[in-house]
Amino acid sequence: MTTTERTAATHRxxxxxxxxxxxxxxxxxxxxxxxxxxxxxxxxxxxxxxPHGVVASIRASVPRHIPVSATIGDLxxxxxxxxxxxxxxxxxxxxxxxxxxFPGGDARETIAHLGRHLAERTPxxxxxxxxxxxxxxxxxxxxxxxxxxxxxxxxxxxxRTLLDHCPPDALRDFIAEARAARLFAGLAGSLRLAQIxxxxxxxxxxxxxxxxxxxxSDRRSALDATxxxxxxxxxxxxxxxxxxxxxxxxx
Numbered sequence: 001m002t003t004t005e006r007t008a009a010t011h012r013x014x015x016x017x018x019x020x021x022x023x024x025x026x027x028x029x030x031x032x033x034x035x036x037x038x039x040x041x042x043x044x045x046x047x048x049x050x051p052h053g054v055v056a057s058i059r060a061s062v063p064r065h066i067p068v069s070a071t072i073g074d075l076x077x078x079x080x081x082x083x084x085x086x087x088x089x090x091x092x093x094x095x096x097x098x099x100x101x102f103p104g105g106d107a108r109e110t111i112a113h114l115g116r117h118l119a120e121r122t123p124x125x126x127x128x129x130x131x132x133x134x135x136x137x138x139x140x141x142x143x144x145x146x147x148x149x150x151x152x153x154x155x156x157x158x159x160r161t162l163l164d165h166c167p168p169d170a171l172r173d174f175i176a177e178a179r180a181a182r183l184f185a186g187l188a189g190s191l192r193l194a195q196i197x198x199x200x201x202x203x204x205x206x207x208x209x210x211x212x213x214x215x216x217s218d219r220r221s222a223l224d225a226t227x228x229x230x231x232x233x234x235x236x237x238x239x240x241x242x243x244x245x246x247x248x249x250x251x
Contacts, residue, residue, distance in 0.1 A: 012203045012205070013236075014200055014203075014204060014205065014206070014207055014235055014236070015035035015036055015205060015206045015207070016033070016034050016035045016036070016206075016207060016209070016231065016232060016235045017034065017035065017036040017037075017038050017069070017186065017188070017206050017207065017208035017209065018032070018034035018036070018037060018038065018208075018209060018210075018213055018223070018228065018231075019038040019039075019040040019042070019208065019209065019210040019213075020037055020038065020039060020040070020058065020223065021039075021040065021041060021042065021050065021054075022054065022058070023054070023057045023058050023061045025222065025223045026039075026058040026061055026062050026068075027061055027062070028223055028225060028228065029213075029223060029228060030062050030063060030066055032225065032228035032229055032232050033232045033237060034066070034228070034232070035066070035067075035206075036066070036067050036068075036069060036096075036206065036208075037058065037062050037066055037067070037068045037069070038068075038069045038070070038071070038098070038208065039054070039055045039058055039068065039069065039070035039071065039094065040070075040071045040210065042157075042210060042219040042220050043220055044073065044074070045073065045074035046074055046100065046129070046153065046154065046155045046156075046157065047071040047072070047073060047074055047098065047100040047127060047153075048071065048073060048074065049070070049071055049072050049073035049085070049089065050070065050071075052088060052089065052091070052092050053092075055068075055070045055089065055092040055093075055094055056092040056093055058094075059092060059093045059094055059095075060093075067095040067096060068094045068095050068096070069094060069095065069096035069097070069098050069125065070089050070092065070094040070096070070097060070098065071089075071098045071099075071100065071127075072085040072086055072088075072089050072097065072098070072099055072100075073085060073100075074100060074102055074155075075100070075102065076102055076103070076104035076105040077101060077102065077104065077105035077106055077107040077109075077110035077111075078105045078106070078110065079106065079109050079110045079113035079114075080113070082099060082110050082113075082114065083110075083113055083114055083117055083118060086099060086114060086118055086122070086124070087118060087122075090118070090121075090122040095123065096123045096124070096125055096148070096149075097118075097122055097123070097124055097125070098124075098125045098126075098127055098151070099114065099124060099125070099126055099127065100126075100127045100129070100153075100155075101126055101127065101128050101129065101134075101138065102129065102132070102155065103132055103133065107135055107138060108135065108138070108141055111126070111138070111141050111142055111145045111147070112141070112145055114145060114147075115144070115145025115146045115147070116145075119145055119146030119147060120146060123148045123149075124146070124147045124148060125147065125148060125149040125150065125151060125184075125186070126142050126147055126149075126150045126151070127150075127151045127152075127153050127188075128150060128151070128152050128153070129152075129153060129154060129155040130152050130153065130154050130162055130165040130166050130189060131154050131155055131156050131160075131165050132155055139174075139177045139178055139181050139183065140177070140180075140181050142181060142183060143180075143181030143182050143183050144181075147183060148183065148184065149178075149183050149184035149185070149186060149205070149206070150178050150181075150183045150184075150185060150186070151185075151186035151187065151188055151206065151208065152166070152171070152174055152185075152186070152187055152188070152189065153188040153189045153208070154188075154189035154190060157190060157211075157219060159190070160190065161189055161190040161191055161192060161195065162187060162188065162189030162190065162191060163191075163195060163198070163199075165189070168198065168201075168202060171187060171199075171202050171204075172202050175202060175203060175204055184205040184206065185204050185205050185206070186204060186205060186206030186207070186208055187199055187202075187204045187206070187207055187208065188206075188207070188208030188209070190211050190212075190219075191207060191208070191209055191212060192212055192217075193212050193227075193230055193231060193234060196231070196234040196235060197234070200235065200236075207235060209231055212227060212231055213227045213228050213231060214227065215227075
């Protein structure tokens with residue numbers, strides 16, 4: 001990384017995404033200073049979907065200036081099935097719908113289908129899996145379809161983290177590819193507190209956490225206030241107004 005690139009990464013506002021399973025966890029994460037509240041059911045897979053009523057209650061319980069995202073489940077990329085699930089989740093009132101790109105089906109056609117039928121009305125974020133094969137130029141296809149962001153995560157939750165699957169240079173290339181496609185770039189995948197400084201140096205737009213925020217680092221257990229505070233303290237913060245401006249102006 002050049003000196004100019006390192007300086008830009010240092011000054012980029014990185015948003016802290018906290019995945020929650022309930023209204024109570026959402027309120028706890030919001031009080032701890034999470035920039036994005038992410039609705040997810042860890043017991044139902046890497047991107048397990050919460051019931052629509054729970055997502056609606058989370059959106060209603062969180063201050064409006066904090067965006068709420070929601071996953072639609074670990075679905076194969078089948079155009080109509082994914083579109084139906086995304087539409088149903090958008091109807092909860094969440095601000096962002098997150099769509100995992102899993103093996104099987106037709107990823108390119110699913111992305112294009114979502115672009116034609118939903119992307120103009122609903123902010124969509126794709127989640128690519130670092131531990132699964134990925135089609136070339138998929139990030140560019142997301143930009144062409146009108147998605148607003150792309151994240152890199154891990155499908156397997158086996159104790160390994162994103163950095164076990166992708167070296168820093170590969171993550172840096174992913175972030176650059178996302179920016180070239182006019183997408184915000186997020187990193188997730190069993191990220192640990194100790195990894196935050198190295199991840200910040202790459203200059204992502206979002207860092208997403210679940211396990212590191214939970215008791216005993218178990219993603220299926222409840223959020224822990226101390227763990228939330230530790231992650232928040234490790235990611236340089238900003239005032240609420242500054243975070244809101246950054247969210248509205250990304251990428």
